Structures are given as C-alpha cells and as structure tokens.
Amino acid sequence: MRILLALALVLGFIMTPPALAQDTEPTDDAAAMTLLEALDVDSFPVKGEAIDAIVRSDDPRARDWLQALLDGRLQRADDGRFVVVLDNTGRDWPVQDALTGESLGEMSRRDLGRIGINNALRNQLRSAIAVVDLYSPDLQLRRASAERLLGEVDGDLAGPLAEVIEEETDARVRGRLTQALAIYRLEQGELEAIDDLHGSLHSRVRVALNRAANADDPLIADAAREALSGIEQMLKVNRAAETLYFGLSLGSVLVLAAIGLAITFGVMGVINMAHGELIMLGAYTTWAMQQLLPGQPGLALILAIPAGFMVSALAGIAIERGVIQFLKGRPLETLLATFGISLILQQLVRTGISPLNRTVITPEWMSGSIAVNDALSLTLNRMYVLGFALVVFALLMLVMRRTRLGLEVRAVTQNRTMARSMGIRATRVDILTFALGSGVAGLAGVALSQLTNVGPNLGQNYIIDSFMVVVFGGVGNLWGTLVAGLSLGVINQVLEPWAGAVMAKIIVLVFIILFIQKRPRGLFPQKGRAAEG
Amino acid sequence: MNASRRNMSFPLRTRSLPFRSVAASLLSAVALSAAGQALAEEDPIKVGILHSLSGTMAISESTLKDTVEMLIAQQNEQGGLLGRQLEAVVVDPASNWPLFAERARELLEQHEVDVVFGNWTSVSRKAVLPVFEELNGLLFYPVQYEGEESSENVFYTGAAPNQQAIPAVEYLINEMGIERFALLGTDYVYPRTTNRILEAFLKEEHGIADEDIMINYTPFGHSDWQNIVAEVRRFGSEGKPTAVVSTINGDANVPFYRELGNQGVDAGDIPVIAFSVGEQELTGIDTAPLVGHLAAWNYFMSVDTDANYDFIDAWIDWTGDEEAVTNDPMEAHYIGFNMWAEAVRKAGTTDPDAIKDAIIGVVVPNLSGSYAAMMPNHHITKPVLIGEVQDNGQFDIVWQTPSTVAGDAWSEFLPGSRDLMADWQAPMRCGNFNVATGRCGGSTAAEEAEAALAE
Numbered sequence: 001m002r003i004l005l006a007l008a009l010v011l012g013f014i015m016t017p018p019a020l021a022q023d024t025e026p027t028d029d030a031a032a033m034t035l036l037e038a039l040d041v042d043s044f045p046v047k048g049e050a051i052d053a054i055v056r057s058d059d060p061r062a063r064d065w066l067q068a069l070l071d072g073r074l075q076r077a078d079d080g081r082f083v084v085v086l087d088n089t090g091r092d093w094p095v096q097d098a099l100t101g102e103s104l105g106e107m108s109r110r111d112l113g114r115i116g117i118n119n120a121l122r123n124q125l126r127s128a129i130a131v132v133d134l135y136s137p138d139l140q141l142r143r144a145s146a147e148r149l150l151g152e153v154d155g156d157l158a159g160p161l162a163e164v165i166e167e168e169t170d171a172r173v174r175g176r177l178t179q180a181l182a183i184y185r186l187e188q189g190e191l192e193a194i195d196d197l198h199g200s201l202h203s204r205v206r207v208a209l210n211r212a213a214n215a216d217d218p219l220i221a222d223a224a225r226e227a228l229s230g231i232e233q234m235l236k237v238n239r240a241a242e243t244l245y246f247g248l249s250l251g252s253v254l255v256l257a258a259i260g261l262a263i264t265f266g267v268m269g270v271i272n273m274a275h276g277e278l279i280m281l282g283a284y285t286t287w288a289m290q291q292l293l294p295g296q297p298g299l300a301l302i303l304a305i306p307a308g309f310m311v312s313a314l315a316g317i318a319i320e321r322g323v324i325q326f327l328k329g330r331p332l333e334t335l336l337a338t339f340g341i342s343l344i345l346q347q348l349v350r351t352g353i354s355p356l357n358r359t360v361i362t363p364e365w366m367s368g369s370i371a372v373n374d375a376l377s378l379t380l381n382r383m384y385v386l387g388f389a390l391v392v393f394a395l396l397m398l399v400m401r402r403t404r405l406g407l408e409v410r411a412v413t414q415n416r417t418m419a420r421s422m423g424i425r426a427t428r429v430d431i432l433t434f435a436l437g438s439g440v441a442g443l444a445g446v447a448l449s450q451l452t453n454v455g456p457n458l459g460q461n462y463i464i465d466s467f468m469v470v471v472f473g474g475v476g477n478l479w480g481t482l483v484a485g486l487s488l489g490v491i492n493q494v495l496e497p498w499a500g501a502v503m504a505k506i507i508v509l510v511f512i513i514l515f516i517q518k519r520p521r522g523l524f525p526q527k528g529r530a531a532e533g
Numbered sequence: 534m535n536a537s538r539r540n541m542s543f544p545l546r547t548r549s550l551p552f553r554s555v556a557a558s559l560l561s562a563v564a565l566s567a568a569g570q571a572l573a574e575e576d577p578i579k580v581g582i583l584h585s586l587s588g589t590m591a592i593s594e595s596t597l598k599d600t601v602e603m604l605i606a607q608q609n610e611q612g613g614l615l616g617r618q619l620e621a622v623v624v625d626p627a628s629n630w631p632l633f634a635e636r637a638r639e640l641l642e643q644h645e646v647d648v649v650f651g652n653w654t655s656v657s658r659k660a661v662l663p664v665f666e667e668l669n670g671l672l673f674y675p676v677q678y679e680g681e682e683s684s685e686n687v688f689y690t691g692a693a694p695n696q697q698a699i700p701a702v703e704y705l706i707n708e709m710g711i712e713r714f715a716l717l718g719t720d721y722v723y724p725r726t727t728n729r730i731l732e733a734f735l736k737e738e739h740g741i742a743d744e745d746i747m748i749n750y751t752p753f754g755h756s757d758w759q760n761i762v763a764e765v766r767r768f769g770s771e772g773k774p775t776a777v778v779s780t781i782n783g784d785a786n787v788p789f790y791r792e793l794g795n796q797g798v799d800a801g802d803i804p805v806i807a808f809s810v811g812e813q814e815l816t817g818i819d820t821a822p823l824v825g826h827l828a829a830w831n832y833f834m835s836v837d838t839d840a841n842y843d844f845i846d847a848w849i850d851w852t853g854d855e856e857a858v859t860n861d862p863m864e865a866h867y868i869g870f871n872m873w874a875e876a877v878r879k880a881g882t883t884d885p886d887a888i889k890d891a892i893i894g895v896v897v898p899n900l901s902g903s904y905a906a907m908m909p910n911h912h913i914t915k916p917v918l919i920g921e922v923q924d925n926g927q928f929d930i931v932w933q934t935p936s937t938v939a940g941d942a943w944s945e946f947l948p949g950s951r952d953l954m955a956d957w958q959a960p961m962r963c964g965n966f967n968v969a970t971g972r973c974g975g976s977t978a979a980e981e982a983e984a985a986l987a988e
Contacts, residue, residue: 044931072824072923088925090855110842118921118931119709119825123801203770210772246759253757347587355591357787361819369795379795382759452756453787457589461754496760501751502720 146176151204201375251489252389258469263437276459282308282445298363316438474522583651588628675865679726683942683955683964701829724780800825832864910955912940
C-alpha cells in the first residue's frame with residue numbers, strides 16, 4: 001500500500017491540472033519499455049510484481065497502462081511493441097502505441113498477444129487505481145474509489161486516509177472513507193470505531209463486525225454484537241421491501257404478457273395460441289430497430305415501442321382475416337389453428353433470421369440499479385418495465401372506457417346482433433379489437449427484450465403464464481388481469497426463497513387450480529347477461 | 534449412382550487451401566487414378582447428422598450440423614476417404630426426445646449411414662442409445678455430459694465430469710481460495726448428477742461443511758432470477774470467499790447473467806464458473822458487466838494456435854458471417870470427425886465393428902495445440918481450460934491443466950460407480966466391468982443414480 005500511495009501522491013499532484021501532465025518529462029521510453037516487458041510473462045504472481053513496479057515508477061502514463069491492462073486492452077504486437085487496443089470486436093482491431101499514444105491503424109488479432117490477467121490481478125489493479133483516484137478532481141472517480149477501498153484499508157493507507165477525509169468536500173465520499181477507516185481501526189482494537197459503523201448496511205461492514213463480535217476483548221465483542229443486532233433489524237425490513245419489489249416486477253412482466261390476451265381472449269373470446277409469437281415479433285422489432293440505428297440503442301428502443309405495436313398489430317390483423325374469422329364460435333378449431341400459426345411463426349423466424357438468440361442492447365440509462373441504501377438496490381431495467389406496464393394498462397383502460405372504439409367493442413362483445421342492428425360494423429370492430437390486443441402483445445415484446453432472450457422460443461415461455469393470469473383474474477376484466485398478474489408475481493417471489501423456483505411454480509399452479517374450482521369465473525367475474533351467454 | 538453423381542458436383546465453398554491439404558488432395562488424386570475408375574464410381578460414404586434444427590435445442594444444435602457439413606466438405610476437397618466421397622444425410626429430430634430415436638432408426642435402417650454425429654442433451658442420448666446398440670451404429674456425441682455411461686456404439690468426444698467440473702472446482706479452491714459454494718443448476722439429469730458428484734467431492738476431498746454448500750435448481754428457460762441472485766449475494770456476504778458453480782443450461786443463462794450484472798455481483802467478489810456457457814451463449818449478452826466470471830471448457834475460441842485460427846477462418850467463410858463464433862462442442866466434432874476418418878483409413882473400411890477396434894488408440898491433434906487420443910472406454914483425452922469472460926464476448930484463458938486428462942466414464946466420487954470401469958478392447962469388451970466382483974454388468978450404478986435423483 002505504501003507503494004500505491006507514493007504513486008497516488010505523485011500522480012495526484014501531476015494530474016490535478018491536466019495540462020501539467022504534458023509539461024512533466026515522461027520517464028524515458030527505455031525504462032517504460034522495461035516496465036511493460038515485465039508484464040509479458042505467463043505466471044500471474046510475477047505479473048503482480050510487475051504491476052507493483054509500474055505503480056512504484058512515477059510514470060504519468062501508469063494509470064492509463066493499468067486501466068488498459070484491467071480492460072484487457074494492453075497487448076503486445078509480434079514486433080515487440082506494446083499497444084492499446086481501442087476496439088476489440090471483429091478480426092482486425094484499431095490500436096495505438098502504449099508508449100507514445102499515437103495511432104497505429106488496424107492490426108490483425110493473429111499478430112497481437114494479450115497481456116492476460118486473472119481475478120486476483122484484477123482486484124489488485126482496481127485497488128491501485130482506486131488509491132490514485134482518491135486524489136482525482138473528478139467526483140465520480142472519487143466516489144468509485146471510496147466504494148472500492150471499503151474493507152481494503154491497511155496500516156500504510158490509514159494515516160494519509162485521515163488527511164484525505166479532512167479535505168474531502170463530498171459528504172458521500174467522506175462517509176464512505178470514514179467507514180473504511182473505521183473498519184481498519186476496529187481491526188486494531190479501537191472500541192470507538194464501532195460508533196462510525198452503527199447502522200451501516202454494507203456487507204463488508206457486517207463482515208468486519210461479525211469478526212469483531214468474536215474478538216477476545218469482551219467490550220468490543222459486546223459492542224459489535226449490539227451494532228449487529230440493530231443492523232439485522234434493518235436488514236429484515238429491507239428484505240421484505242426487496243421481495244415486494246421482486247414480486248411486483250415479476251408481476252408486471254406477467255401483466256404485460258397477459259394484457260393483450262385479456263383483450264383478444266378475455267373480451268373477444270378468441271383462444272389465440274399465437275399470442276406468444278406476437279410478443280416475440282415485438283421483441284424482434286426491437287432488435288431490428290437497433291440494427292437500423294447502430295450506436296443508438298436507447299433511441300432505437302423508444303422507436304421500437306410504436307414500431308413493435310404496429311408490426312404485431314398488422315400480424316394480428318393478418319391472423320384474424322386469414323384464419324380466425326372463418327372459425328368464429330368454434331373454439332377448438334381456433335385453438336388448433338392458432339397453435340399451428342404459432343409453430344409456423346417460430347419456424348419462420350428460425351429459418352428467416354436465425355435459430356440463435358439475437359443480442360438486444362440495454363441502453364446505458366436502463367442498466368445497473370439505483371441504491372436505496374447499502375443493502376437494498378432496485379434494478380433499473382425492471383423498474384422501467386414496471387412503469388411501462390402500468391402506463392400500457394392505463395392507456396388500454398382509457399381506450400376501452402373513453403373512446404368510441406372501446407364502446408363499440410364492449411357493445412359487440414355483449415350482444416353482437418343488437419350492436420349490429422344499432423349500426424355498428426361488427427366485422428370492423430373485430431379486426432380493430434384483435435389488432436389492439438396483438439399490438440399490446442408487441443409492446444410486451446419490446447419490454448421483454450430488455451429482460452430475457454430474444455429468440456424464436458421467446459413466446460412459448462409466456463403463453464401459459466398469460467392464459468393463467470387472464471383466467472385467474474376473470475375473463476373479460478382488465479382490472480382482474482392487473483391484480484392477478486401483480487399478486488401472482490408477489491406470491492411467487494415470496495414462496496421462492498424457501499420452496500425453490502421449481503416448487504414455487506408448482507404451488508402457484510396448484511393454488512390457481514383450486515381457486516378456479518371454487519370460483520370458476522376468476523377473481524373479478526363479469527356480471528350481467530353477457531356473462532351468462 | 535444418381536446420388537453419387539449429384540454429390541460429386543456438390544458445390545464446394547471456396548476457402549484458402551493450406552499447402553498440406555493441397556498436397557493431400559494431389560496425392561489422393563494420384564491414388565484415385567491409380568486405383569482405377571471402379572472405386573470412384575462406388576457409392577459415397579454416408580455420414581448421418583442427428584441435430585435438432587427446430588424447437589428449443591435448435592439454438593445450440595444447428596451450428597453443430599453446419600460444423601459437420603463443413604468438415605465433410607473439407608474432407609471431400611481433400612479427396613474424400615478411401616477414394617470415396619462423403620455425403621451428409623441430415624435429419625431433424627426437432628428437439629423432441631422420442632423423435633430422436635425414430636430419426637436415428639431412419640438414419641441407420643433407411644439411409645444406411647456409416648456413422649452418425651449428433652445429439653446434445655443427455656435425455657436425447659439416452660433415447661437413441663438402444664437404437665444404436667440394436668442396429669450396431671456408430672454415434673459421436675460432442676457435448677460435455679454427466680458421465681456414468683459407456684456404450685460400445687457411442688464415442689464421447691465431450692468432457693466427462695473429471696475433465697471439466699472437478700478441475701474447475703479445484704481451480705476455485707487452490708487458485709482463488711474459495712471456501713463457500715453455491716451450486717446453481719437447471720432441473721434435469723446433467724446438473725443434478727454433476728452437482729451430486731461435486732458435493733461428494735467437496736465434502737470428502739476438501740472438508741467443506743454442509744452450511745457452506747448451497748444447491749438450487751431452476752426450471753428450463755427460467756427467466757426471473759431476481760430472488761436467486763439476491764440470495765447468492767447474501768450467501769456470499771457472510772465473510773468467507775464464495776463462488777457460484779453454474780450448470781444452468783442454455784437460454785436461462787442470458788437473464789441470469791443480466792441479473793448478475795444489474796445487481797452488481799462482481800467477479801472480484803463472487804465469481805461464477807459455468808460449465809454450459811460458451812462463446813455462443815454469450816452472443817446474446819452484453820458482457821461488459823461480466824468481465825472476470827469464469828467458464829471451464831476444453832476449448833475456447835480465443836485459443837492462440839494456428840490450427841484454431843485456420844478453423845475459425847474456415848468457419849467464418851463457411852457461414853458467411855463475420856461475427857460467427859466457435860465453441861467447445863464444435864471442437865469436439867472436429868476431433869471426433871478426424872478420429873473417425875483416421876480410423877476408417879486405418880481399418881480400410883467403414884464397417885462399424887472394424888472401426889470400433891481401429892479407433893481405440895487413434896491420436897489426432899485438437900485445436901488447442903495438444904493431441905486427443907481415443908481411450909478404451911470410448912472417452913478421449915482433453916486439456917482442461919479455465920477462461921475468464923472478456924468484454925468482447927470471448928474468454929481469456931487463465932489456467933490450464935499441464936497435460937491432457939483422460940475422460941472417466943464412471944466417477945470415483947459416487948458410490949456404486951467407484952468400482953466400475955469401461956474397456957471396449959478385446960478381450961474385455963465391457964462398458965461397466967465391476968472391479969470388486971470381477972464381472973461385467975455386475976453393477977446397479979445406473980439404477981442407484983436414478984434412485985438417488987428421485988429422492
């Protein structure tokens with residue numbers, strides 16, 4: 001650590017005003033070359049020493065080398081030069097010289113040898129970079145560095161760290177570094193250090209307290225145990241909140257997958273086994289949009305929302321016009337025919353595009369998670385999907401309740417003959433309703449592309465769940481679908497930790513079967529004469 | 534005759550011919566003309582391909598079909614075998630296990646193929662096993678599997694547990710100092726048997742306590758990993774260094790790794806080592822958050838040998854896809870195909886019984902710079918490689934066994950299987966010889982394994 005600090009101090013001062021870095025004389029290239037050459041060995045422990053040597057040298061390029069090494073982009077060309085690979089996809093890679101930083105054009109991967117690292121070296125590099133970054137003017141780097149150093153402080157770092165904490169302006173960095181220092185002080189047997197760790201939910205703090213709870217000093221052990229029991233209480237609350245979030249997010253996926261079916265099956269009464277494939281089409285539309293707009297996955301995803309709706313809606317119209325309209329009132333035949341369509345669509349994708357899964361990129365703003373506290377962080381992609389599901393549901397309710405189309409749909413499904421004699425064109429309403437349900441399935445596909453595989457089998461995985469949710473919620477009732485989807489999600493996630501994923505699924509299925517026995521019309525049965533017919 | 538003529542004009546994909554193969558084709562051309570027209574006019578050697586081209590397994594198996602077709606085309610460019618051309622007979626068992634048996638019968642009885650390359654899942658292999666034994670066919674099976682099997686008619690070119698799972702776990706313990714293990718798997722025979730072997734191995738050989746092993750099974754295609762990943766995170770935050778050993782299969786991996794990335798499970802804290810995740814599975818994922826997670830295989834696309842680069846270039850030309858990736862089962866087919874070809878040359882015929890005798894002891898180069906030998910138990914020698922995921926979807930090899938490891942048909946860590954050995958050479962010719970009783974087939978290991986699984 002002392003070595004790291006030396007580098008940190010040197011680099012810290014050099015790097016503060018970036019212009020200065022250019023002014024200082026770089027160590028001569030021969031010395032730099034020796035440093036890098038030491039990395040080109042097979043043994044990882046020897047490489048670790050070479051990394052230490054680089055850290056010890058006060059070469060201003062050291063941080064860049066360490067970062068390139070960490071990213072696996074520091075490579076050696078066959079002619080002995082060290083290069084940094086700028087983009088390592090495909091067969092030929094653009095590279096730049098590691099010493100001079102000048103671009104060397106493209107090189108074949110055959111001519112390049114990677115300086116490999118393993119997890120141990122990766123940890124070493126991260127810590128080294130974190131110590132350097134502690135002095136960085138960039139707040140984000142300092143925050144990341146403080147996170148990294150929790151539980152990694154040793155005697156050499158402890159002294160300077162106290163000074164850093166004094167001068168730090170950002171409260172979060174200061175708090176984190178104080179905890180990091182407190183863990184070290186606790187290890188040294190300082191009782192007061194526990195005060196700084198009270199109420200922290202971070203797992204490394206918990207590990208340190210657990211260790212202290214078994215310490216020889218009864219005073220420390222008691223204090224640590226007390227701090228731990230407080231933490232455990234808070235963790236329980238967090239865990240419950242986490243399970244609820246998991247349940248709601250699983251539920252939102254179920255709702256999204258089922259809500260289109262709630263219209264085609266629930267409202268229109270068509271058993272559409274190809275519903276899953278309409279979802280799949282939406283997901284493939286997302287992929288296609290990303291192919292059309294390379295480098296802009298976020299924009300492509302947003303554009304995929306209307307596009308996915310349109311594609312699936314058009315496919316839905318084709319299915320309705322081509323098959324379903326001829327099978328009106330013959331549910332068994334409809335089931336078989338749409339099942340056939342589902343297989344045809346799957347195989348079309350398989351032969352037309354590829355049997356392999358397609359990569360759908362998650363945009364930057366949708367990946368990762370937001371940390372509520374140290375123990376509870378909510379994954380962003382699922383939060384977006386949860387929000388999206390609620391928005392889609394609200395819009396759908398609006399369409400069904402407040403628009404002319406919604407009125408006509410309800411009229412036609414309640415009494416077709418009467419509606420027709422009132423001048424409603426029932427056939428047109430059929431087409432539009434089916435298109436609406438299919439389009440919503442497409443929207444589900446756009447959302448699912450962010451959570452699961454985009455492949456030919458995507459739809460198959462959701463068709464059973466979709467029917468389950470619709471039947472459980474009460475056929476023909478959109479609210480029922482929402483409540484059923486969310487509650488099934490939560491039940492599943494509550495059961496999963498102690499029953500296992502397989503058993504949880506079985507228990508939920510058995511529960512639904514029993515429930516349907518008691519209440520065949522689901523949670524929210526439709527009332528009135530229409531329901532009797 | 535018609536078929537043969539059609540095959541002769543089979544459009545060969547152009548690829549740059551290495552000098553050796555040019556020489557070989559010249560030589561065989563000379564040999565061919567010397568042997569006279571009669572041989573060339575003979576029927577082609579038929580190679581059956583039994584891989585799903587539709588259904589769930591198409592994602593993995595369809596590339597293997599293409600691989601065998603490419604190998605056949607390459608062989609034909611070099612003049613075929615025994616002066617005869619090779620012809621691929623492709624059938625589609627559609628990821629349907631009973632259909633595998635029907636298609637296998639069709640290949641052997643109707644098409645009268647000389648050899649079959651095929652299958653992926655263990656359950657499909659179990660389904661075709663009786664067919665191959667009854668009709669005396671030859672099957673080359675290219676996928677890592679759970680072991681506990683050795684058939685006279687099957688050649689296992691994928692890894693047995695001792696060529697993948699056991700060395701991987703030893704790497705975790707010895708090189709990374711791991712003390713706690715979460716064994717996550719898909720709920721079917723391969724993960725369950727492998728985890729049973731691993732559990733026994735960890736407890737007996739390394740004294741790992743019960744509370745330090747967590748086992749969890751999920752259904753096929755599981756897509757909601759929030760809870761399990763959160764549980765693993767808790768399991769790993771109790772002080773001891775923890776790793777996840779994953780036998781999660783196929784599709785379920787994409788949402789699993791996504792969830793790992795999103796919940797911030799870093800390879801530095803809790804590394805995940807996978808036995809079923811290769812380059813192809815990673816094509817569906819953004820690997821930047823996964824850098825450092827591990828996989829154990831016998832081949833990686835990133836292997837730095839000229840043979841491998843030639844194979845990759847040929848594959849890219851064959852598929853016409855610049856981004857095409859190669860993976861471990863493809864290498865297994867490459868090895869298996871070359872072994873079979875060598876055995877045919879050695880035996881001078883494609884007769885199954887002659888091949889069975891000739892192929893034992895055949896040695897061919899693999900793609901990672903060493904050699905694969907066919908052992909008497911119909912398993913092959915393989916190096917074990919541990920790779921870390923990189924941000925470009927490739928693996929960086931961080932460790933490998935000093936020499937190749939011979940595959941064990943019967944695990945030494947399972948009761949009942951410990952005493953068994955397989956040797957298909959004369960005079961023993963037995964797949965489950967019990968050393969304790971000195972009799973062939975004297976064991977109930979298979980039933981015991983099934984009974985234990987049913988528990």
